[in-house]
Amino acid sequence: MxxxxxxxxxxxxxxxxxxxxxTAAPAPPALHAQGADPLPSWNExxxxxxxxxxxxxxxDRSSPxxxxxxxxxxxxxQDGTLWVEHPMYTQVIYCLERVPALVKEKPELKDxxxxxxVLTGNKEAIAKLPMKDLEKLLIATLTGMSVDDxxxxxxxxxAAARDPRWKRPxxxxxxxxxxxxxxxxxDRGYKTYIVTGGGQDFVRVFADQVYGIPTEQVVGTMxxxxxxxxxxxxxxxxxxxxLLLNDNDAGKPEGIHLMIGMQPYAAFGNSTGDQQMLxxxxxxxxxxxxxxxxxxxxxxxxxxxxxxxxxxxxxxTFTQALFDEAKKDGWIVISMKKDWKxxxxxxxxxx
Amino acid sequence: MxxxxxxxxxxxxxxxxxxxxxTAAPAPPALHAQGADPLPSWNExxxxxxxxxxxxxxxDRSSPxxxxxxxxxxxxxQDGTLWVEHPMYTQVIYCLERVPALVKEKPELKDxxxxxxVLTGNKEAIAKLPMKDLEKLLIATLTGMSVDDxxxxxxxxxAAARDPRWKRPxxxxxxxxxxxxxxxxxDRGYKTYIVTGGGQDFVRVFADQVYGIPTEQVVGTMxxxxxxxxxxxxxxxxxxxxLLLNDNDAGKPEGIHLMIGMQPYAAFGNSTGDQQMLxxxxxxxxxxxxxxxxxxxxxxxxxxxxxxxxxxxxxxTFTQALFDEAKKDGWIVISMKKDWKxxxxxxxxxx
Numbered sequence: 001m002x003x004x005x006x007x008x009x010x011x012x013x014x015x016x017x018x019x020x021x022x023t024a025a026p027a028p029p030a031l032h033a034q035g036a037d038p039l040p041s042w043n044e045x046x047x048x049x050x051x052x053x054x055x056x057x058x059x060d061r062s063s064p065x066x067x068x069x070x071x072x073x074x075x076x077x078q079d080g081t082l083w084v085e086h087p088m089y090t091q092v093i094y095c096l097e098r099v100p101a102l103v104k105e106k107p108e109l110k111d112x113x114x115x116x117x118v119l120t121g122n123k124e125a126i127a128k129l130p131m132k133d134l135e136k137l138l139i140a141t142l143t144g145m146s147v148d149d150x151x152x153x154x155x156x157x158x159a160a161a162r163d164p165r166w167k168r169p170x171x172x173x174x175x176x177x178x179x180x181x182x183x184x185x186x187d188r189g190y191k192t193y194i195v196t197g198g199g200q201d202f203v204r205v206f207a208d209q210v211y212g213i214p215t216e217q218v219v220g221t222m223x224x225x226x227x228x229x230x231x232x233x234x235x236x237x238x239x240x241x242x243l244l245l246n247d248n249d250a251g252k253p254e255g256i257h258l259m260i261g262m263q264p265y266a267a268f269g270n271s272t273g274d275q276q277m278l279x280x281x282x283x284x285x286x287x288x289x290x291x292x293x294x295x296x297x298x299x300x301x302x303x304x305x306x307x308x309x310x311x312x313x314x315x316x317t318f319t320q321a322l323f324d325e326a327k328k329d330g331w332i333v334i335s336m337k338k339d340w341k342x343x344x345x346x347x348x349x350x351x
Numbered sequence: 352m353x354x355x356x357x358x359x360x361x362x363x364x365x366x367x368x369x370x371x372x373x374t375a376a377p378a379p380p381a382l383h384a385q386g387a388d389p390l391p392s393w394n395e396x397x398x399x400x401x402x403x404x405x406x407x408x409x410x411d412r413s414s415p416x417x418x419x420x421x422x423x424x425x426x427x428x429q430d431g432t433l434w435v436e437h438p439m440y441t442q443v444i445y446c447l448e449r450v451p452a453l454v455k456e457k458p459e460l461k462d463x464x465x466x467x468x469v470l471t472g473n474k475e476a477i478a479k480l481p482m483k484d485l486e487k488l489l490i491a492t493l494t495g496m497s498v499d500d501x502x503x504x505x506x507x508x509x510a511a512a513r514d515p516r517w518k519r520p521x522x523x524x525x526x527x528x529x530x531x532x533x534x535x536x537x538d539r540g541y542k543t544y545i546v547t548g549g550g551q552d553f554v555r556v557f558a559d560q561v562y563g564i565p566t567e568q569v570v571g572t573m574x575x576x577x578x579x580x581x582x583x584x585x586x587x588x589x590x591x592x593x594l595l596l597n598d599n600d601a602g603k604p605e606g607i608h609l610m611i612g613m614q615p616y617a618a619f620g621n622s623t624g625d626q627q628m629l630x631x632x633x634x635x636x637x638x639x640x641x642x643x644x645x646x647x648x649x650x651x652x653x654x655x656x657x658x659x660x661x662x663x664x665x666x667x668t669f670t671q672a673l674f675d676e677a678k679k680d681g682w683i684v685i686s687m688k689k690d691w692k693x694x695x696x697x698x699x700x701x702x
Contacts, residue, residue, distance in 0.1 A: 070565055147608060191567075204612050214421055215612035216542075216567075225608050227601035227627055235630045237608050244595050244609070250578035257498060257576050257588050258595070259610060261555050261566035276578055279586045 038184040041177040041341045047291065047334045051181060054289040058265060059188045065287035069189040073264045075219075075256060075277060076182070078196035078203060080270040080316040081293050082211060084163070084173040086302040089315065091198045093170075094157055095141040096126065101153075102140060109140070142199060143241040147225060150239055154205040168346065171210045176347075177340045178268070178293075182211055185266070193264075195256060196220045197248040197273055201239065219259040221247040252277035265289065271305075271316045278331055290331040294318060297337040307333075389535040392528040392692045398642065398685045402532060405640040409616060410539045416638035420540040424615045426570075426607060426628060427533070429547035429554060431621040431667040432644050433562060435514070435524040437653040440666060442549045444521075445508055446492040447477065452504075453491060460491070493550060494590040498576060501590055505556040519697065522561045527698075528691045529619070529644075533562055536617070544615075546607060547571045548599040548624055552590065570610040572598045603628035616640065622656075622667040629682055641682040645669060648688040658684075 042048040057065040079085035099118045114133035200220030207213040224242035247255040267281035270293040278290040305318030393399040408416040430436035450469045465484035551571030558564040575593035598606040617640040618632035629641040656669030
């Protein structure tokens with residue numbers, strides 16, 4: 001009876017301690033400690049080791065670089081960092097493919113530019129549309145409807161749309177190694193944010209499903225909304241053609257301050273549009289991590305950017321200057337070709 | 352030995368179940384289940400019961416009104432809802448009291464309006480300053496400095512400043528009954544947000560300390576920032592005199608969409624500036640809770656607003672029309688006099 005009571009007490013104590021640990025830190029660091037690799041789609045090398053070391057250093061209470069859970073913020077660019085951005089940003093494809101439905105709702109648009117050209121499907125002609133026509137396209141497909149209707153439109157499109165190369169839903173084109181980084185950081189108490197030049201409302205539609213990132217942790221290019229009432233007096237919000245913040249370049253740290261209010265401890269990008277976010281992150285006190293995804297794998301994904309002697313493109317510009325800054329300031333460059341065992345979940349583990 | 356093993360197994364199982372519960376839901380609902388009152392500073396009555404019933408209905412898995420944890424959003428106005436707003440918003444006091452330090456930094460301002468009048472300390476004259484002078488005051492005290500410097504200025508002021516009536520730090524003037532509501536909601540898996548007409552960056556400085564609300568869950572009137580580099584090439588953000596969103600009236604649901612992206616399930620306000628937020632909340636599907644704090648206790652706090660036959664004021668306007676809308680649409684009106692056992696933590700429990 002004495003042994004029984006004492007064992008019971010010991011087990012209860014162990015449970016209580018486990019509970020205390022769990023409530024103090026968001027997640028048990030058991031996975032890594034038990035030897036399971038939190039980044040199985042990464043090859044061994046500097047980038048993988050940099051992530052493991054950073055997380056260990058900032059989440060181990062005995063480390064001089066320990067960061068309290070409330071301050072563990074990690075930000076991720078989306079296009080080209082978390083999923084494919086070539087040959088065209090997914091949101092631009094959405095805007096183009098939305099045109100037929102739009103013209104069905106507003107037939108008067110079918111003879112108006114840029115809708116007329118977009119409806120022909122002529123890619124060269126579409127690529128030549130002037131900036132003011134592109135703006136008109138964005139305004140027509142991304143604003144003027146209620147917030148709820150917009151979400152529904154994007155949802156329906158995502159379910160049916162297929163990317164031109166892999167013939168899969170765009171939501172399957174997230175990079176498996178980066179999904180592992182997101183999960184690993186969250187398992188260690190980090191709050192993961194998307195900080196994208198894409199539309200905040202657009203990315204919110206699928207961020208949870210694809211990345212496990214909730215709506216309120218999506219920072220993107222922000223448009224205004226307008227509060228009003230429908231015919232039954234029920235309030236709703238309409239998406240307005242009013243730009244609040246262009247979440248690119250300097251807009252990224254500005255958007256981070258607006259939406260989060262703290263400097264990230266880790267940031268991931270892939271282009272000059274992420275430069276200021278990576279600088280801002282790295283400039284914080286204590287140990288910080290800035291990483292750049294380099295697209296150098298034409299076989300498994302795409303190769304672009306002059307850092308690797310590759311052709312420069314309009315989408316996802318990774319200049320030699322950015323590469324040099326990364327090397328100088330201790331950012332880590334990820335080679336998709338060398339550092340990633342596999343690119344997409346649908347490829348299987350490749351083992 | 353058999354009993355020993357079986358007891359051990361049972362206890363481990365219980366611990367495992369406890370762990371599973373804890374990881375599934377953010378916090379154990381033990382307090383309430385064990386009979387402890389989560390709202391001890393509230394008198395029994397409709398408002399207290401409405402909060403208890405709402406939380407029970409939306410967090411009990413077997414309830415038809417169950418809300419998944421990720422969607423449990425509750426929003427709180429600050430001035431007059433979470434802390435004292437009379438006779439003047441705390442942030443306005445800050446701007447006024449900041450003037451001497453500002454003039455010390457920029458002596459050329461001492462003969463310029465409105466700084467000249469503010470420096471006299473003449474309350475009647477200050478109250479008569481025209482709107483354009485007030486705007487100049489806000490711009491001079493809330494913008495032009497780095498984000499970090501601003502935080503430091505507010506922190507230092509908060510440590511030294513005392514409110515005119517209770518002679519206490521403003522941070523002690525939070526309403527104890529509302530602090531209990533915040534904690535109770537969080538204990539049951541709600542994410543609590545401040546949605547204030549006050550400056551987002553201002554409120555962020557003390558939101559965690561006073562309300563347990565982290566920086567990223569403060570939605571307020573938003574100003575732009577500008578990214579730049581200091582003399583050593585280190586990046587920093589400067590607060591700009593550019594209004595991105597006036598988080599009052601219709602701006603509250605617009606700010607909620609911008610920062611959270613979801614309709615709240617519960618919202619708390621105290622004035623016409625909160626009307627649209629309360630409408631927006633109540634308009635959502637399923638069970639929602641909209642509540643209004645009514646200031647009708649001149650002895651323990653202040654009494655104002657015509658709903659109770661009280662004088663209307665510029666600060667925290669609670670019109671008869673708002674009162675009528677609340678009654679018609681099933682919002683719950685909280686009487687500070689009747690429903691709150693005590694107002695402030697420093698009063699003691701009053702038992």
